[in-house]
Amino acid sequence: MALKSFIEVHPDCHFPIQNLPFGVFRPEQGSAPRPGVAIGDYVLDLSEIASAGLFDGPILNNSDCFSEPNLNKFLALGRPAWKEARATLQRLLSSTEPALRDNGALRKKSFLPMDKAEMLLPVAVGDYTDFFSSMHHAKNCGTIFRGPQNPIPPNWFHIPIAYHGRASSIVISGTDIIRPRGQGQPTGNSPPYFGPSLKLDFELEMAAFVGPGNELGKPVDVNEAADHIFGLVLMNDWSARDIQAWEYVPLGPFLGKSFGTTISPWIVTLDALEPFSCDAPKQDPPPLPYLAEKISKNYDIALEVQIKPAGHKDSCVVTRSNFNNLYWTLTQQLAHHTVNGCNLRPGDLLGTGTISGPEPESLGCLLELTWNGQKPLSLNGINRKFLEDGDEVTFSGFCKGNGYTVGFGTCRGKIVPSSS
Amino acid sequence: MALKSFIEVHPDCHFPIQNLPFGVFRPEQGSAPRPGVAIGDYVLDLSEIASAGLFDGPILNNSDCFSEPNLNKFLALGRPAWKEARATLQRLLSSTEPALRDNGALRKKSFLPMDKAEMLLPVAVGDYTDFFSSMHHAKNCGTIFRGPQNPIPPNWFHIPIAYHGRASSIVISGTDIIRPRGQGQPTGNSPPYFGPSLKLDFELEMAAFVGPGNELGKPVDVNEAADHIFGLVLMNDWSARDIQAWEYVPLGPFLGKSFGTTISPWIVTLDALEPFSCDAPKQDPPPLPYLAEKISKNYDIALEVQIKPAGHKDSCVVTRSNFNNLYWTLTQQLAHHTVNGCNLRPGDLLGTGTISGPEPESLGCLLELTWNGQKPLSLNGINRKFLEDGDEVTFSGFCKGNGYTVGFGTCRGKIVPSSS
Numbered sequence: 087m088a089l090k091s092f093i094e095v096h097p098d099c100h101f102p103i104q105n106l107p108f109g110v111f112r113p114e115q116g117s118a119p120r121p122g123v124a125i126g127d128y129v130l131d132l133s134e135i136a137s138a139g140l141f142d143g144p145i146l147n148n149s150d151c152f153s154e155p156n157l158n159k160f161l162a163l164g165r166p167a168w169k170e171a172r173a174t175l176q177r178l179l180s181s182t183e184p185a186l187r188d189n190g191a192l193r194k195k196s197f198l199p200m201d202k203a204e205m206l207l208p209v210a211v212g213d214y215t216d217f218f219s220s221m222h223h224a225k226n227c228g229t230i231f232r233g234p235q236n237p238i239p240p241n242w243f244h245i246p247i248a249y250h251g252r253a254s255s256i257v258i259s260g261t262d263i264i265r266p267r268g269q270g271q272p273t274g275n276s277p278p279y280f281g282p283s284l285k286l287d288f289e290l291e292m293a294a295f296v297g298p299g300n301e302l303g304k305p306v307d308v309n310e311a312a313d314h315i316f317g318l319v320l321m322n323d324w325s326a327r328d329i330q331a332w333e334y335v336p337l338g339p340f341l342g343k344s345f346g347t348t349i350s351p352w353i354v355t356l357d358a359l360e361p362f363s364c365d366a367p368k369q370d371p372p373p374l375p376y377l378a379e380k381i382s383k384n385y386d387i388a389l390e391v392q393i394k395p396a397g398h399k400d401s402c403v404v405t406r407s408n409f410n411n412l413y414w415t416l417t418q419q420l421a422h423h424t425v426n427g428c429n430l431r432p433g434d435l436l437g438t439g440t441i442s443g444p445e446p447e448s449l450g451c452l453l454e455l456t457w458n459g460q461k462p463l464s465l466n467g468i469n470r471k472f473l474e475d476g477d478e479v480t481f482s483g484f485c486k487g488n489g490y491t492v493g494f495g496t497c498r499g500k501i502v503p504s505s506s
Numbered sequence: 507m508a509l510k511s512f513i514e515v516h517p518d519c520h521f522p523i524q525n526l527p528f529g530v531f532r533p534e535q536g537s538a539p540r541p542g543v544a545i546g547d548y549v550l551d552l553s554e555i556a557s558a559g560l561f562d563g564p565i566l567n568n569s570d571c572f573s574e575p576n577l578n579k580f581l582a583l584g585r586p587a588w589k590e591a592r593a594t595l596q597r598l599l600s601s602t603e604p605a606l607r608d609n610g611a612l613r614k615k616s617f618l619p620m621d622k623a624e625m626l627l628p629v630a631v632g633d634y635t636d637f638f639s640s641m642h643h644a645k646n647c648g649t650i651f652r653g654p655q656n657p658i659p660p661n662w663f664h665i666p667i668a669y670h671g672r673a674s675s676i677v678i679s680g681t682d683i684i685r686p687r688g689q690g691q692p693t694g695n696s697p698p699y700f701g702p703s704l705k706l707d708f709e710l711e712m713a714a715f716v717g718p719g720n721e722l723g724k725p726v727d728v729n730e731a732a733d734h735i736f737g738l739v740l741m742n743d744w745s746a747r748d749i750q751a752w753e754y755v756p757l758g759p760f761l762g763k764s765f766g767t768t769i770s771p772w773i774v775t776l777d778a779l780e781p782f783s784c785d786a787p788k789q790d791p792p793p794l795p796y797l798a799e800k801i802s803k804n805y806d807i808a809l810e811v812q813i814k815p816a817g818h819k820d821s822c823v824v825t826r827s828n829f830n831n832l833y834w835t836l837t838q839q840l841a842h843h844t845v846n847g848c849n850l851r852p853g854d855l856l857g858t859g860t861i862s863g864p865e866p867e868s869l870g871c872l873l874e875l876t877w878n879g880q881k882p883l884s885l886n887g888i889n890r891k892f893l894e895d896g897d898e899v900t901f902s903g904f905c906k907g908n909g910y911t912v913g914f915g916t917c918r919g920k921i922v923p924s925s926s
Binding site: 326 | 677847
């Protein structure tokens, strides 16, 4: 029989006892940030559970990681601590366990209705790296930016290509995104365009939080890389295509990306995702030995993007994709990242890159969906080439279990006009 | 008459009372890191000066910024606090002021011979950005990587081009650099090369530490950008040219750079550099209005690179350049970085990019000096195309005043073999 919590959870709710994603929240304005897990429509305050002495396993009973304002310390502890926390919480929340269920005083101070919680960035991100791991996305972008001859650069099938992103402008779901200003390609002999971006886009991504890091100079073996990954969030790597197209040669994207990157608040652990793992695609040519893994795993996570234009009541689905469209796995990304000796630190964020599928309805950004603005989308009758001020973009993602859902909630942001 | 300290300082010493660069050190193994300034052959412990109540100005008398293990809090206070600290220290150290000079007990605990101090990273770096602001370097790299037709991409004269670098692998001068392993370009139909980099290089750069940051969405005006810059260090942005050449299309340098970036320990403030400011080069085409500054400043800082091969007693000078070879100014870099709304935070690091001059003896990296290995350098009779294991690379930089020197000390690193 499936595990059940004493908190009622609808089969379509993203946060059953099988999930238990970690986040950081404030119960009320001005109060201190603290770790929590999502259960049904509630947030369970882990600082209260820890204070009550209920984390009684051998690793966590002496740790103050749940009194911290972020999850970095918990992430640094590694998989044994994560498994212990998950087991303790599944036991405490199960319908058959009285310790928390029948303790009215503790229940009162440790559960908060989710709609009352202010969600914060769960982790202090040291470095943020963004990969480029969907072949369909790489092919489409290459065709649009560089033409249909050899759209995928020859290195792509050998290297999980990536670039360093900007950590400071990572924001939590719900934060408004201010339309960036910048330079766009000049036409003829005139100076470059300068002003609010004319080609503002979303990018449907997911991102992994790094747990224990590695020392500078000590690469992580690809077959041990999973132990360095805590879990996943949804991520919108907002992109200004006109700024990006003009600036990116030869050093890569910079201001076209660094004005904002939105993540969903709940980190779903790899342990919770394990039942939804599936085979990664066969790689041809075969990867070099340092990237050849014994078990090559993807996850079956359904992803969806909706846009709601300003003044409209209804959102419109613009794409449906799946995490399993990725060519390079999370573990290959992490092993590649460290093969030169680069050190990862707990709380580093590794984005997957835009997750486009093969079908026209599964493309992960407007650049691809509208073919750089040439084929506008219709949102319930309104045309869209790129994002307009007031557009609200919402990502969601989930795995469907037998009678339950393991979900990521949503990753949301609204475009507001440039400030000057 | 020139200001003089009660500590004897040789006219060629980099650290007279006119300089007073800030760093972080440990007086002995295992002791707590603390801020200090360099004066002659000594480090002055600012935590002791603060404890003694000698920072008596209106901003610093109530601050605990010098009890911190890094300078981030001091940097966040901004120029008025920096000027107050400088004025207080110049007064306390001057030969005519008895407060510190005649207090034997305080002198004993607050001065440490520099060769006894363990220097640490002075700042916790949030994000590290590397620009590409020497035209000579851009032209040479473009010619080597992409051929002599239009070696400088058309955006270069409009945009201070930059990429996000890796913050985690920034290390302090003196740290060994482990030769990175990685992929290099395949030849013919064989798989890519994999192994220790065959083209390991230094890059002669300087880097600015950001003081007060800006809010996400609020760009910094180019004419106010100097107030956001605390000071400068020397920086060696070690580069594996074979890894870089194979990976950098289309998203820019990644593992070719992220295995280590060395900075010098002493941050020389813009206030100390002010007497050495000079006109920046005239920019043609004129920059867009957001980059057009009322006063466009460079600094006359002489730079030198020496290499000492393993087992050799003598170093060999391989290049002499100058900070004033930069086309884009520090303030233009900072204004450009924020024009899209990107937020900078206190302690962010902005590298200038390799500082090459126009002459063959003033090129800032081996890629240029040996023309990608085609014209080996002679180091006292030994040939060098790229760096070999055991090579020690030392940068130095200074400004020559009237009877004194304002210098940066050195930025040093030795190449050690790949670990496996």
